[in-house]
Amino acid sequence: MRPLSSIDSSVSWQKNIPYNQDIDIPKIAAMARSKQPGMLIVDRTVAGEYENYLTPEAMIPSETNPIPWEGCMPMTASWSYVPGMPNKSVNTLIHMLCNAVSKGGNFLLNVAPGPNGDFDDSSYHRLNEIGKWMKINDEAIYGSTFIQPYKEGKFVFTKKQQDVYAIYLAEENENIPSKITINSFKRNSSAKINLLGYNKTLASTVNDSGGFTIIIPETIRKNITLKNALV
Template sequence: MKKLLTLLTGISLSLIVNGQNNLVSKEQTFIHETSKEYEWPTDPSVLEKIEKWQDAKLGIMFHWGIYSVPGIAESWALCSEDRWFTDRRREARPETTYCEFKKWYWGLSESFKPSRFEPTEWATFMKKVGFRYLIFTTKHHDGFCMFDSKYTDYTVTKGPYKKGKYSNITYHVFEAFRKSDFMVGAYFSKPDWHNENYWDPFFATPTRNPNYDLKKYPEKWAKYQEYTANQIDELMSDYGRIDILWLDGGWVRKPQQDIKLDEIVHNARKKQPGLITVDRTIPGRNENYQTPEQTIPQEQQNFPWESCITFSNTWGWNPNPKYKTSEWVINTLAEVVAKGGCLLLNVGPDGEGNIDDIVYQRLEKVGEWLHKNGTAIYDTRTTPNYHFGNIWFTANKNGKTLYAIYALPENEKLPAYIEWEGNIPTGKITLLQNGKQMKYTCRNGKTRITLPKGIKEESLVFRFNKAQ
């Protein structure tokens, strides 16, 4: 059975989270538009894996590549059409021409030697925090492969790190995170600007698209189709269990840039049964969940989706980051889950393979909160009355137990009482922070909880049964 949902009102996206935090910065690239339609998969194994993914709620994403060496924007400085990244290119290499810059950028592969990279440390810490799925950039638009591809020499395994302890980086990342019980996802860029059959070096590169006429040179495009299929097949064949194929570069689509994705996905699922495919921004059979970028939908959604949001002000590492707070992560997670989505939080390691200390410090606080309050997040589902002020509601799978998550605004103290309309409780209300029962009253459709003294100043979660 195939359902097609046309989203007329609910899919409008806000660039402001909780009315305060602008999620877009000048350092970042354009924001992908979100699909206006969703088509449910029909394969039972895919539906089963989507439900497992929806239980996970919180994912970690790593943007990591040669751009991490100098700490510049990933790939986009190569593209002439983006004004922001023309400016960033001038900041990085002010004395170079565009051709000189491209040569310098692609030459960063000779400097990428992450001698301090320890994938098990990443996985162990992220599991401790409470992340439950991983999306890792196996290849960004610049074409540099973080895996051992036999179809190009532009890979980490053929550079200065080829004899490194974890030279096939993607393999070791996936292995470490699988051993820590993560669902594993491979980010893969459909466009490859380094490949001569996408950007032919004979021609100029004015846009993100192929720089030649595909109709005039069909044999070149056929070679690119084959190249893309072969690389995805490598990832599906040689890297263990893959749960998610996360495809970026939404301008590569039918009919102008057909890479025969239906065939690629069909072959991938022969090797990875139930594989979730995320063909971003392209509604249809291969976009198994939607990915609003740097945004959260304004309303609750009744199909699978994920907000992918940077923890700092850029996707990749930069030397002067502006990190979001622990409280921001907690409150954003509550909002996303109450609206029916998952939160994919992005972190950028540096060129050595380090993750900034402040990332560990702030995410550790998120982990402490989830350790006490995670039952309001994991394995939950939406409830119709999901929002009142800065209180977000989730429900267990049978819908009988509700959770009210009071998202404490940053730099504010807890009030004397918390009040909401609807979702009238019956029986006791328990504060998950300490497991104690709360005193409350219900009058005229409103529930008021009086907060006791001495509780920790943080976002609070209350568990209760909903009155029938």
């Protein structure tokens, strides 16, 4: 049963939802899981045993969450196709992905097809650019989890086993600096600092504060495939 308190009438898709109707979600869940026992169920915005993960819309939560979650984001400002409405930039979309994963979430990107059932060229371009970035950096995304602290300045962090991934979120058209400092973690004397997509270990120096500074070679700073975020 969806309680009235769970409906936000200021949200267009919610304002006409019938409430206090008993759809017998326990019966539906039992029937579905009898066919697929591992099925996840999301009775959206109705907290309880049938909301197995959270689905915040058009936003990335500001903090980590102990409950599994998936940020749902449209590529434009609308979930459906609107002629002439601009897409978010490649830089913005990659940063949203990294921000979601660094806080322990998944990232679902909605791309609305036009009247002909196809995406426009701008959407394909963004998907292609995200794919290029992921081909180099997916190690820091797939199968990773969040680590505290998950953010420092322009960095967000993820972790997989013993490896920590520092993702530098470069601003649009930013000239990547020759030196980048991280103070949130101390560098183990035997640890190596590598950049995904670059086959050499990066030089670094330990700072008096306990953090460390990484030297970014010029060849990396000019690599346009890495311009949105370095890992």
